[in-house]
Amino acid sequence: MYKVVLGSMLALAALTANAKIDSGNDGAPKKLNLGGASFEEQRVAILYDLDGGKVYSEITPEERSKVKEALARISGALQSSSGVQGMTDEAKARVFNDQELINSILTRAGEDSRLVCTREKVVGSHRPTTQCLTVAERRRIRENDQRNLQQKNRIILRGNN
Incomplete structure (x- = not known):
């Protein structure tokens, strides 16, 4: 009897852990990652979440404008040079700094909006x-x-x- 109860509790715990892992991705704040999906897809998703008001409901208008400006600067830098490989080291540093600014603002706003x-x-x-x-x-x-x-x-x- 003890083994049956223990086995069923372990199975239930495994199912619960999987449900938590899967459900965490639905409304989670996004991070900008230039190595992953295309930048345009990420930019559109971030702008949609910013304007939607659910994921980043606690973001201030000032931070919202900073994120949009940084996304525009990155977009311009990627279009002017043929991707990250065609950038100078100085341009890469500016893009990296903008990326870190976006990630820090969106992470904090996403946590506050939970x-x-x-x-x-x-x-x-x-x-x-x-x-x-x-x-x-x-x-x-x-x-x-x-x-x-x-x-x-x-x-x-x-x-x-």
Whole structure:
């Protein structure tokens, strides 16, 4: 009996691990990789995700424009020379720096845009509710609450003096 239960638990764990690996690719942020698929395909996919608002919902307008400008610079550099092989070392360095800028902004924005749902019981009720917020929204709420608490503590300390 023990072996049957253990075997079924191991099989279930393997299926769960495969499901997590497969499901992680659906809404994951993209990274620019000039060695992989064609640059144009990657550029179009990134621009689509930027304008769609789901994958990078927490990206600021300033960062959005930086990504678009860097993509345009890379596109221009690749078109002016016949690919990466035809570039000078200086041009390759500029393209690499733009690529790193894009990857850092999109990675951070993708992580901040990740939706996290929790089930919480409301005070006075036995019925749990589901609350879904992005990582950045949770961070903003926590920082705002800490700021309000510090402000109230200052007011209380001033009143006692």
